[in-house]
Amino acid sequence: MKTTTTIDKIAGFVDREVTLSGWLYNKRESKKLQFLQIRDGTGIIQAIVSIKDVDEETWSAGQSLTQESSLYITGTVSKHPKRDEYELQVKSGGINIIQVTEDYPITPKDHGTGYLFEHRHLWLRSQKPWALLRIRSEVIQAIRTFFYEDGYLAFDSPMFTPSAVEGTTTLFNVDYFGETAFLTQSGQLYGEAGAMAHRKIVVFGPTFRAEKSKTRRHLTEFWMIEPEVAFFDLEDNFELMERMTMYVIEWVLDKCRKELEILERDTSLLEKIKLPFIRMHYDDAVKELNELRKKAGINEEFEWGGDLGSPDETMLTEAHENPIFLHHFPREIKAFYMAPDPDDERVSLSVDMLAPEGYGEIIGGGQRADDEKYVIEQIKKHDLPQEAFEWFLDLRRYGTNPHGGFGLGLERLVAWLAGVQSIRGCIPFPRTIEKVYP
């Protein structure tokens, strides 16, 4: 009987004959030996074809293989005497070609990033994108598991919404049977309704921003994780963010060693992270930023009341090994639903978590305004249409309570953990202002 398996399970088949299915990733050959790098989606293995062991047909089948040719390959598994590596000694008749691929567009030589993203559907097969999306998948599972184990209900907020969450300039319009609907920018508002029903919920889905920025930190379509909890304050938020972040870091360090190595990630920087994270009041951040600016020879002062730009976040986070909770932002620069600080009317009960190494904001959250009148005032101040938010106001009319939560950008988290520069590679098919194909 033929034993078929996959490369991730190969260690269980030493000295046995198995059949793999996959693609030729690369090859080297001499007059007497062919070294075929076979990938099957779960990993890569070297298959060796020796002219003295196989018939002519098998030898020439091996010769005919081009990059990304698909095949079934049969041979005996052996283990490298020293390293944890396995090889396949191919036997006669052991190469069954499905398709000899011609002119595969991505060769082992260097291509530009633009070219590679145009061929994203194929580039996914290359080692680095492959490793990066495996890390994304593990991060997703880690987050799902964390919240499930902690008693959170998975609660999907709608994609089609009648209203904007943070202003209308970055909304995508959809023709909804002749009317206009908007694509959701955040599931939080609906998450609040969920929290009033289920106490602890987490929204996990795509969100959309028609942002024209072309930076490596922006996508028009990205995934957000948004826990929302009733009877929950700013302090609870700190605790939840810390616990979740540590959980995901440990998960990734545990399960993604091979992938982090492929990406040449310096994992010691992740291993150094310890609880508690740094807590920095906005007032203190302003002071520290101005000191850092001075040191860096920047004359312009960062003024109280301003929002931190990417360069500010980079400067601040490069100065610390641990993530930073930047809290109590001025009310003016935060969303309309953020709770005001009862002890300091200038600021809100808000917090951003900035990742180290210059990665900057990956989480934004806080306690929500729970007073109906205050929220109405803010809706007016932000020029939002109140009628679209009547249901949201109902949450303040009927059994209001202190509640809160946060929004975590999945791709930004993955970029940080994997140590890559751009978030574009952290999602299978990135969408930007210029790119909706493939």
Place this chain on the structure above:
Amino acid sequence: MKTTTTIDKIAGFVDREVTLSGWLYNKRESKKLQFLQIRDGTGIIQAIVSIKDVDEETWSAGQSLTQESSLYITGTVSKHPKRDEYELQVKSGGINIIQVTEDYPITPKDHGTGYLFEHRHLWLRSQKPWALLRIRSEVIQAIRTFFYEDGYLAFDSPMFTPSAVEGTTTLFNVDYFGETAFLTQSGQLYGEAGAMAHRKIVVFGPTFRAEKSKTRRHLTEFWMIEPEVAFFDLEDNFELMERMTMYVIEWVLDKCRKELEILERDTSLLEKIKLPFIRMHYDDAVKELNELRKKAGINEEFEWGGDLGSPDETMLTEAHENPIFLHHFPREIKAFYMAPDPDDERVSLSVDMLAPEGYGEIIGGGQRADDEKYVIEQIKKHDLPQEAFEWFLDLRRYGTNPHGGFGLGLERLVAWLAGVQSIRGCIPFPRTIEKVYP
């Protein structure tokens, strides 16, 4: 020190004093006793206020409570002598009201479905919607766990796409920076690219259909689970669907007993389901349908080549206890990417899984056409723009192989397992042709 907890953990606090936070769900009162039904999102508990045990202030606080008032409540936990139920004996000073709610729109009396969906953001708090969305959450976790444990990579396909999967009439158009993009109808095509890179992937996200049907089986926005696997045929598909379905059924029966009881689900019908599921060739389904029609006094014959309507699926599934794999549909009624049967050119290597009790189709899948020429022919036949599918054709040009997978509609699955008539309550905020608010 004050001990705060939640109702789901109350069994660990018998004879101890605890503080809960939540809302008044309902109450009964006499001259000497108040019975307060308190909900906190995790469950409901009865709190008893006795006039002889509390001071006047606490008694009148209890009196002032209206439906959905929010409060903190402190008392001693006791267990019902016979049943697995707990009560809270409220102490003096034990009622701290956050908000006395006025005129809560959903009273214990009956409201119409239309009215309830208009107040969906509040209706979520009622017992049945609460139970149903808890089941949804468990089903999500079951599916995620199943695929993760089985080695599938979570692979998100894009929401913005340049092309239609199953014809353009049911596509939503988005204004994408002045150009038109479409909202995805299915993640499968992108999932195929993922399968060629990672072998086993699963797409799990929202999908969109601008369907004008108002049936209880249609939403404009719904969630799909779409595994896709390289080197995978129709037989593998049967096996995967069976195994996943049984896993989810067992998970729900294990974790959702209380919720199924609230929904008055006859769980014996789920417990009866056994492997293997029924396999029925399309040819045989035509015969059986015509016999069933005859029995039901319907004169019109179901003709070979037609697609099964909802009434047909209902009739067929009500005649069997187990789910039915209806396979080898005529090529003409299946999507352009479905593989033709090499042994019977009339039909495709396709399969729908129909759920029992009249629920009908909840999964559709099959083996994919892997021959470039055949796919081009089909794209033309279906009047689709080939240039939008060039990347998809690349998957057939570079290392093609037999591959397949399926699409499972989450809300339909939840409706069946929970035993509810309409899928609208199986998602927090259903979207239909008429409804995009709240």
